[in-house]
Amino acid sequence: MQTEKKVLDADILIVGYGPVGAALGCLLGKYDIQALVIDVEADVLEHPRAIALDNEALRILQMTGLPEDSFEKVVLPKVRMWSQYFSDFSEINTTGSINGHPKLVTFFQPELERALRKQVGQCSSVQTMVSTELVSYDEHYDHIEALLRTSEGEHLKVRCRYLVGADGAKSMVRKSIGLAFTGKSHAEDWLIIDALNAPKSIDHLEFICDHRRPGPHMVAPGGRQRWEFMLHPGEDPKQMLRDESIAKLLAPWGSLSEITIERKAIYRSHSRCAKEFSRGRVFLVGDAAHITPPFAGQGLVAGLRDAANLAWKFSWVLKGRSPEAVLKTYSQERRPHAKAMILLARMMGKLVMPTNAVAAILTHGPVRASRLLPGLRRLTEEAQVKPANQFKKGFFLSTPKGAPAICGGQLSQQLVRKSDGEIVLSDDLFSQDFSLVGFGVDPLSNLSAEKRKMLEGAGISSFYVYSRGGNAGSAGSENSADNALEDIADNFVSRDSRGWVALVRPDCVVMGIDRIENLEVLLHKTKKYFLTASSAAVNNIAFA
Ligand SMILES: Cc1cc2nc3c(=O)[nH]c(=O)nc-3n(C[C@H](O)[C@H](O)[C@H](O)COP(=O)(O)OP(=O)(O)OC[C@H]3O[C@@H](n4cnc5c(N)ncnc54)[C@H](O)[C@@H]3O)c2cc1C
Incomplete structure (x- = not known):
């Protein structure tokens, strides 16, 4: 006899509690x-x-x-590429920080995943179930009904508005919506070794680009080091996983009597991207949507970008603030960038693993020579070859001439002092809602109390950023103190940006920007992206 199935309701069902599913859970909880x-x-x-x-x-x-200290990191000062013919033929400078964070760190993935799960646990609107798999689902015109099975064999039904496949490279969700996962699976096997207590260590990431045995090597938290060795055709992966093989490979860094092997695995990389990142009510994030060779260290990073892009769009649609059509901009924005990162990783792969001595000379030689030209040298040393996280099409307006920030690109992050004296990173304030950020001007100073209230209803907060040492009242608004932020390092307010106002999305991408005197026109242009209260607010601002 068929037993009655328990039915659960959720706005979003996330299939896969890997790092990307967990990050998306945290953001939806927020x-x-x-x-x-x-x-x-x-x-x-x-x-x-x-x-x-x-x-x-x-x-x-x-x-x-996620609290900054919730998982351990090692900050890396540089990435070095070594060739047997040209020695150090290329170097990327990773010293310093960008937008409030170190340029490059290493970490321990299980520790990060546990920290993310703990953070999800703090979110009262997010439930989790482990040892539970997605069996099947049916899509209806306004919802999805999914069938789950626990490891004890219990079946559950979930009724949700949208389903997200965060279920990794072999994604059942992707297969179920019939989206092609086009690209290439690479032929090389790699041996990955994480080890502790090696007597010799480095403080950076090095790529040994020796065609005879290429591979990256880096320092990691907890006294760990990671080595990845490319196997030769004909080498037996099982044999290479044995201690005697590993001992030979690690001999330059110490003996196995001193080194503790923590984890080892054989791995094959892929360069693949789903044809679209969504279909109907089903969305793909992380490895389910794209997988890349690891040379650029961008697989998980790309998945986190997916989560940041999608979470607030779900929120705005579910809260009735934006039309459902804006969810289509997720794939439109994310897919080209994910593909560009895969290309970068493949390009790096050509440098890291030349197939023979001639290929090594022909690839490493020109890169070495390019360092003699300051422009080209900067391109690699400052990682300018890395595709900017900047969209061509999507949920944003066009950039006016002379604007200090690009629409569809991220607003930089800076330290700001709030009116209560607390110093915070600006995203902590700008990533809660849409934000209207005035540089050296108070956006509210041009708007009546009624219009300000309407902005609030639309989920748009307003901030007046003023120069270091200035005072909140300097823009002439009597109510400016509450939303005033002092630009601690004078990076937001400059001669070029003073007088401009940016409308910033909750993922800190600039949606629109214009001079304060054009603020009402700017808000009017955003009309098609917002519904109900928002569109009313924008209409009223524009036409009152
Ligand atoms: C050797 C190697 C080195 C790498 N180095 C880097 C690096 O330095 N930097 C970087 O950014 N990335 C790197 N990556 C990539 C990174 O590890 C992945 O991109 C990341 O783990 C993907 O996370 P995810 O959450 O999308 O998928 P996953 O971590 O694969 O999680 C998917 C989850 O879905 C669950 N699942 C699957 N099917 C179902 C189902 N039917 N029902 C319920 N649950 C299901 C699985 O159990 C799993 O927990 C590397 C990868 C490898 C292999």
Whole structure:
């Protein structure tokens, strides 16, 4: 006899509680969206996978609300590329920070995943179920009904508005919506080793670009080091995982009597991207949407970008502030950038693993020579070859001439002092809602009390950023103190930006920007992106 199935309700069902599903859970929790996150496994995966994160990933983790010290990091000062013919033929300077975060760190993925799960646990609107898998689902015109099965064999039904496949590279969700996962699976096997207590260590990331045995090597938290060795055709992966093989490979850094092997695995990389990142009510994030060779350290980073892009769009649609059509801008914005990162990783792969001595000379030689030209040298040393996280099409307006920030690109993050004296990173304020940020001008000073109230209803907060040492009243607004922020390092307010107002999305992407005198026109232009209170607010501002 068929037993009655328990029925759960959620706005969003996230299938997959890996790092990307967990980050999305945190962000939905921050926006108070009812979400259910499930995973077929009982605990986080312990395999040696992601090890490096860039400043963009750390910025998104900040937006999830994850405390900065919730997982250990090692800050890397440089990435060095070594060739047997040209010695150090290229170097990327990773010293310093961008937008409030170190340019490059290493970390321990299971520790980050546990920290994210703990953060999800703080979100009252997000439920989680482990040891529970997605079996099937039916899409209806206004909702989805999903069937789950627990490891004990219990079946549950979930009724949700949208379903997100965060279920990794082999994504069942992606297959179920029939989206092609186009690209390439690479032929090389790699041996990954995470080890502790090696007597010799480095403080950076090095790529040994020796065609005879290429591979990256880096320092990681907890006294760890990571080595990745490319296997030769014909080498037996099982044999290479044995201690005697590993001992030979690690001999330059110490003997196995001193080194503790923590994790080891054989891995094959892929360069693949789903044809679209959504279909109907189903969305793909993380490895379910795109997978990349690890050379640029961008697999998880790209997944975090997906989560940051999608979470607030769900929130605005579910709260009736934006039309459902804006969800289409998720794939439009994210897919080209994910593809560009895969291309970068493949390009780096060509440098890291030349197929033979001639290929090594022909690839490493020109890169070495390019360092003699300051422009080209800067391109690699300052990682300017990395595709900017800037969209061509999507949920934003065009950039007016002379604007100090680009629409569709991220607003920089700076330290600001609030009116109560507390110094914070600006995203902590700007990533809660849409933000109207005035540089050296108070956006509210041009708006009546009635119009300000309407902005509030639309989920648009307003901030007046003034120069260091200035005072909140200097823009002439009697009510400016509450929303005034002092620009601690004078990076927001400059000669070029003074007098401009930016409308910033909750993922800190600039949606629109114009001079204060054009503020009403700017808000009017955003009309099609907002509904009800928002569109009313914008209409009233424009036409009152
Ligand atoms: C060797 C290696 C090195 C790497 N280095 C880096 C790096 O330095 N930097 C970087 O950014 N990235 C790196 N990556 C990539 C990074 O590890 C992945 O991009 C990231 O882990 C993907 O996270 P995810 O949450 O999308 O998927 P996953 O972590 O794969 O999580 C998917 C989850 O979905 C669950 N699941 C699957 N099917 C179902 C189902 N039907 N029902 C319920 N649950 C399901 C799985 O159990 C799993 O927990 C590396 C990867 C490898 C292999």
